[in-house]
Amino acid sequence: MTSPLMQVEDLSISFKINDKWCRAVNGVTFDIMPNETLCIVGESGCGKSITAMSLMKLLPDTARLGGHVRFGGQDILSLKERELEEIRGSRIAMIFxxxxxxxxxxxxxxxxxxxxxxxxxGMGWSEAKKEARNLLDLVRIPDAQKRLGQYPHELSGGMRQRVMIAIGLACRPQILIADEPTTALDVTIQAQVLALLEDIRKEQELSIVMITHDLGVVANVADRVAVMYAGDVVETGPVASIFDSPSHPYTQALLRTVPRADAAFELSPIEGQVPSIQKMPEGCRFAPRCKEETSKCNVTPKLSPGAHSVACWARGDIQ
Amino acid sequence: MASYILKRLMSTIPTLFGILTIVFVMIRIAPGDPALAILGDNASQEALDAFRERMGLNDPMIVQYWDFLKDLASGSLGVSMVTGKPVADSVASVLPFTLELAFGAIFFGIIIGVPIGIISAIWRNGWLDYFFRVVSLLGLSFPAFLTAILLILWLSIEWRIFPVISTPTGGGLWDRIYNLILPALSLGIIMVAYIMRSARSAMLDVMGEDYIRTARAKGAPGRRLIWHHALRNALIPIVTVVGLYFGLLIGNAVLTEIIFNRPGLGKLIVLSLNQRDYTTLQGLMIVSALMIVIVNLLTDLCYALVDPRVKLK
Incomplete structure (x- = not known):
């Protein structure tokens, strides 16, 4: 079995709000394997973007980080700014x-x-500009030589995101973190950008961490999925397994919110709201919205072992 | 570019026309009589009448205005009522001194104001930030003549670094610069305060932008973030402030020129006002207004220089 490229262990992120530390991310654990696309999926405000940013310790100083992000024999979270600068953009890159x-x-x-x-x-600027031309070819921007001298406002939205991808890929990183890279784009452009990322991942043997709230994107590009809810990873596993047999009540509910063409399928929204960061429920954070709440749910469940794991007291082999 | 500049200059003609009309009327309805002011209280009635007749002061105001416009249209600012010399000559002889003072003040304003604004923004709410903010508040609240006098007291009388009275005529280039430093510094201190404040807030805004996060994600070190990624963007509001306060600078230059006993537009304005020298005053106002118009144009040209999104058409 191949070993993970990056191991995120018990990562927690807190912010000080009204003089009280509030945990926005509540001890999440997941691995990033070589040459795979991991999708972190969840509603807005579930902590997926700040989780992604903390993988290269990009959060502002006002955030308090706990746990470990192990990468290349180092713990990213304990590195100094100088050491981080060497990793950022070269071994781990990010697009927004x-x-x-x-x-x-x-x-x-x-x-x-x-x-x-x-x-x-250590390239000179002229050499680097030549390489930049090749990168524009790689992200399939036509007329690369002319584009090099243009400014961002002279490009279309899809083109700009391709430029972002070119920046991310410049130093051939091992991990590319993509934070909702297609949300701001038209649907047709979205598909092109996703296809491009997938092609490049295969060519360059790169791992992509894709942050998204769009289950359609997940179904298209993911190898593995981590479902986040209110700062917890509630379910993780291979994409087919998650879509075919979702286990956590939240994942099941989330999949029922996606429109489908079958006549028998009825769209059903998830009742209630994501709890505010200042008033997180004790134990399982989904319990107040869950139809299967049990007496055990006031204690936080841990992810079950195995490739497809779930954190829910109502699902068998959980500690 | 050239056609843009021409178009901009043409579009300022109505503004200039308005300014010179207001100036023309205002100095004539203000109390005081040029004949008396120039010839003195002891002048005979005949002399006063002759002077008024010669200067056209007996004509109705509309006729005087028409004569003034005719002169102007032929490119002449008229002759001084006091000296009888062309106004254009006396303005031209002092204009360089005011220009060097104004640009010297802006120079100090930028080289002191921009760095301390950036430092304040980087160490926001640190002791350096508080210190610079208090100092800049003092700079804003002190009247220009007070800072000038304090500078003379310290730097000229106490420490004897600079001359008390700046004598910009004669001597070489270095002499001229040496004599300029103190007046330009005292005028520039107000600019420092304005520029520091706008540089600080512009940097704070820019440092929160997404592209700064992108630059951090690339692994750009802190000083590159500030000097390359952020400053280029923060320059846009800074340029605006510099252009905007140029007018204020011209106003304050009057006081600075008097305190340092320098020749310049300001001193000439006060002198001609005392003598009710209408023609010289009109000429001075036109030149001052023109200077502000040109600075505004330069500001817009600078936008295009620092911001590629600005297209001059």
């Missing part, structure tokens, strides 16, 4: 949701793509 605001408006596309090469590979 909104390509318009995520690209610097006053720097040319060429300079922004070449920058990580200059920072990490």
């Amino acid at each position: 949701q909104e390509p318009m605001t995520s690209l610097n408006p006053v720097l040319t596309v060429g300079e922004q793509i070449a920058e990580p090469l200059v920072l990490h590979k």
Whole structure:
């Protein structure tokens, strides 16, 4: 069995709100395997984006981090800023949701793509710009030479996200974290960008951590899925297994919110709301919205062992 | 580019026209009589009448205005009522001194204001930030003449680094710069305060932008984030402030020129006001207004320089 590329162990993230520390992410554990796409899926505000950012310790100083993020024999969370700068953009890269605001408006596309090469590979600017041209070809932007000298506002939304991907791939990272990379794009462009990421992952033997709330995206690209709810990973497993036999009541409910074409299928929203970070319920955080709540649910359940694991007291082999 | 500049200059003609009309009327309805002011209380009635007749002051205001516009249209600012010399010559002889003072003040404002604004933003709410904010508040609240006098007391009289009275004429370039430093610094301190505050808030805004997070995710070190990714973007509001306060600077230059006994537009304005020298005053106002118009144009050209999204059309 291959060993994981990155191991996230008991990662917790807290923010100080009104002088009280509130846990936005409540001790999540998952592995990232080589050459796979892991999708972290959940509603808005469930902590998936800050989980992704903490994988390269990008959160502001106001966040308190606990647990471990093991990568290449080091614990990312205990590294100093200098050491992190060496890893960021070179071995782990990240692309963001909104390509318009995520690209610097006053720097040319060429300079922004070449920058990580200059920072990490010791290239000169002219050499790096040549490589940037190749990267634009890789992300299938036509007329690459001309694009290098353009500014972000001169490109379309889909093109900008391709530029972001080119920046992310510049130093051939082992892990690419993509935080809702297609949310801001048209549906047709979404499909193109997802297909591009999938092709590149296969070519470059890269692992992708894809953050999304869109189960359609998950079904398209994921190898494995981690379902997050209110700062907990409630279920994780191979994509087929999660979609075919969802186990956690939240995962089941989530899948019933996706429209399908079968006549027999009825769309049903999940009752209630995600609890506020300041008033998290004790024990299982989904219990107040759960139809299968038991007397045990006031204690936090742990993920069951195995490839497809679930954290729910109503599901058999749980401690 | 050239056609843009031309278009911009043409579009300022109505503004200039309005300014010179207001100036023309205002100095004439203000109390005081040029004939008396120039010839003195002891002048005979005949002399006063002759002077008024010669200067056209007996004509109705509309006729005087028409004559003034005719002169202007032929490119002449008229002749001084006091000296009889062309106004354009006396303005041209002092304009360079005001310009060097204004640009010297802006220079100090930028080289001191921008760095301390950035430092304040980086160590937001730290002791350096509080210190600079208090200092800049003092700079804003002190009247220009007070800072000038304090600077003279410390730097000229106490420490004898700079001359008390700045004598910019004669001497070489270095002499001229040496004489400029103290007046420009005292005028620049107000600019420092404004520029520091806008640089601080612009940097704080920019440092929270998504593209700064992207740059961090690339592994860009802190100083590169600040000096390369953030500053280029923060320059846009800073340029605006510099352009905007140029007018204020011209106003304050009057006081600075008097305190340091420097020749310049300001001193000439006060002198011609005392002498009720209508023609010189009009000429000075036109030149001052034109300077502000040109600075506004330069500001817009600077936008295009720092922000690629700005297209000049």
